[in-house]
Amino acid sequence: xxxxxxxxxxxxxxxxxxxxxxxxxxxxxxxxxxxxxxxxxxxxxxxxxxxxxxxxxxxxxxxxxxxxxxxxxxxxxxxxxxxxxxxxxxxxxxxxxxxxxxxxxxxxxxxxxxxxxxxxxxxxxxxxxxxxxxxxxxxxxxxxxxxxxxxxxxxxxxxxxxxxx
Numbered sequence: 740x741x742x743x744x745x746x747x748x749x750x751x752x753x754x755x756x757x758x759x760x761x762x763x764x765x766x767x768x769x770x771x772x773x774x775x776x777x778x779x780x781x782x783x784x785x786x787x788x789x790x791x792x793x794x795x796x797x798x799x800x801x802x803x804x805x806x807x808x809x810x811x812x813x814x815x816x817x818x819x820x821x822x823x824x825x826x827x828x829x830x831x832x833x834x835x836x837x838x839x840x841x842x843x844x845x846x847x848x849x850x851x852x853x854x855x856x857x858x859x860x861x862x863x864x865x866x867x868x869x870x871x872x873x874x875x876x877x878x879x880x881x882x883x884x885x886x887x888x889x890x891x892x893x894x895x896x897x898x899x900x901x902x903x904x
Contacts, residue, residue, distance in 0.1 A: 746820050753813045757806050764798045765791045 772787040799806070 742820060742824055746817065749816070750813065753809055756809060760802055761795050761798050764794045768794050 768791045769787055772790060776782060776786065
């Protein structure tokens, strides 16, 4: 169990190491643009959006290889934990005397099952459901309001076009 908690903690660190450079760049650009707006007294909020987008994009381009490397290593480590470490840590087989102190159905549940004679009757009738005979005699068929489509769909059009060539 502690392996999973440790792996979850490492996941948070990977998430922070991937997202932190982009967030810091956006905050830094916001701070610089905010200072420039305060100095020039231009209070336009849309001015900061373009530099933030450009610098965050450049950050992703420059550090993209690092991000991919970190995420790939995390994936490989997760696969190792899932397929090699966890199956060897715990026992997944129940002990021999597991049902010694438990019962699959309590006596109360067994009595309810035995009391339900209609279920047993339906199971013995082989496909005929006794309470459904009236419903099958009184079926009312209602026409659908949708009209059928006569145009071929995308896949059918592709087949038609490929056959006509």
